[in-house]
Amino acid sequence: MDLTVGPNHFFWEAPAVRAFYQSLAAAPVARVVLGEVVCSKRLPFWQDEIAPAAETLLAAGKDVAITSLALVTLKRERKATTALAEIGLPVEVNDLTALHSLPKGQPFWVGPLINVYNEGTLHWLAARGAVRVCLPPELPLESVAVLAGLGRDLGVAVEVWGHGRLPLAISGRCYHARLHDHAKDSCQFVCGLDPDGRDVETLDGQKFLAVNGVQTLSQSTASMAHQIEVLREAGITSLRLSPQSTDFAGVCAAYADRIAGRMTAEALAAELRTKVPGGRLSDGFLRGPVGAHWSGSAPQADRLAV
């Protein structure tokens, strides 16, 4: 089992992006997905970082892919999506729009925002050229096992969401702009104020969700810390780690230690709780009753400290 770093979901300034990818060059990860997945308006502020980051990571021996947007609606977004196929990196498809323009026979990756729920879909994507698929985070273990087994037969690498706030929804509406009383078209890029998303609590202070522009995330950070063995058993070959603003290289190193058997599940979870935004973990989509469930034994604060 190895590690894939997914695209950064958040809006960070260019120097922060640069430092982030430089720090990944030495991290024990096999591959990195670059590019903007959430909001096309952010891209002009940091797109010049993509080529140098790709060079650095390729030089460090990583595989590198470039993601499509998760929701393509505007004309310029369609053009940018079409142009992805010409960059010279594998495209990670996170909206099927990208498949329309991708030349037949050009291998591609499929991101977690594409609905790969069953064998028929995996078959079709593999026939179209998919070589790597990160399954939707919502899938239960039974489905993961079926798809990982089929992926092995088809020569498609199958990975799962291993770490990061869960991408639960994407919208035409920008919730960051709405919270700041701005229209989406004059959003003033307020999502940049929250490097891991802006927390949303219930009226009773339960830590629940986080908004990130047009995206809604879980407030808990999903972690497969306790699930490595069952995932390996199911045939999963890669874990996807989704970027966060605090010590991400350390997070990668901790997962690598866990996979290599140098760290226990509890030790990894304990370390992660000090690093993830808000300190809460979840892994319920895989085996729990609900997505927000956490199977670790250490208690987690359900309410805000008031």
Place this chain on the structure above:
Amino acid sequence: MMELVCPAGTPAALRAAVEAGAHTIYCGFADETNARNFPGLNFDREEMAEGVAFAHARGSKVLVAINTFPRAGAEILWHRAIAAAKACGADAVILADIGLLAHAAEHHPELRRHLSVQAAAANPDAIAFYAEAFGVKRVVLPRVLTVDEIAAINREIEVETEVFVFGGLCVMAEGRCSLSSYATGKSPNMNGVCSPASHVDYAEEPGGLTARLGGFTIHRTAKGQPAPYPTLCKGCFTSGDQTGHVFEDPVSLDATRLIPALARAGVTALKIEGRQRSRAYVAEVVRSFRAAIEAEAAGRPMPEAALARLSEGQAATTGAYAKTWR
């Protein structure tokens, strides 16, 4: 005249909708293959065949929604649903999943395929992808687009478009939302339910009537105030120093007044949400919208707000169709 596509959760609602003037009815089988998999709703095979025969005898069409994403290891259930829809004489199936579209195109090529809103095909390239790969003839557009964007899409594509004009309003791109399963374990994509009633709990508390979903507080209403159903994305939450409807108010969609603009935008069919609604509700909404569509075809003004009292929470929005909503 634009085509009016109306929901039916029961055989009685189907008959009521046909008699009230629906050009087309959409419905689903009583299992996890459709995205309104609610207890007590939907059709068994025999009811579907009778419903299709009833509609056809009166000049109406029936579309069968098989629009959840098949469970790995159990795809045969969805494949059987498509075969059953064909056997019942359905005029088309409404599908979202790539694997299921590929199956239908291969095994039932003559059965007309519509792309469900659950596929959230939001631009001409995505729509062209589904049309070319799977031969879909009509696309139900996701509720993230403005009227201008819909017009631009219709100028570029070969297939028909269908848009929602009334009823519940998803504020997230459909088919790409797992908020419900994060809180309850049940999702639209996998189980055909969102914010299911089985996970709702009400409690009288000092602050008012509190509605929780999977244990998460969704809203609290003062005594005597109407308490909307606790749909997750319409809840009242706190973020920083702000408390309110972070995602959307408890409103429903009413795009009656946009019907002329949608006609100019090249939309083929107008869709009403609400397979979970009563027969009386369906009949009233269908009658109103049939009148509005006929008014549009004749160049008369739209009837104003006739449906307001049928809307959830007594308030309506035109949603993403107006750019300011975003």
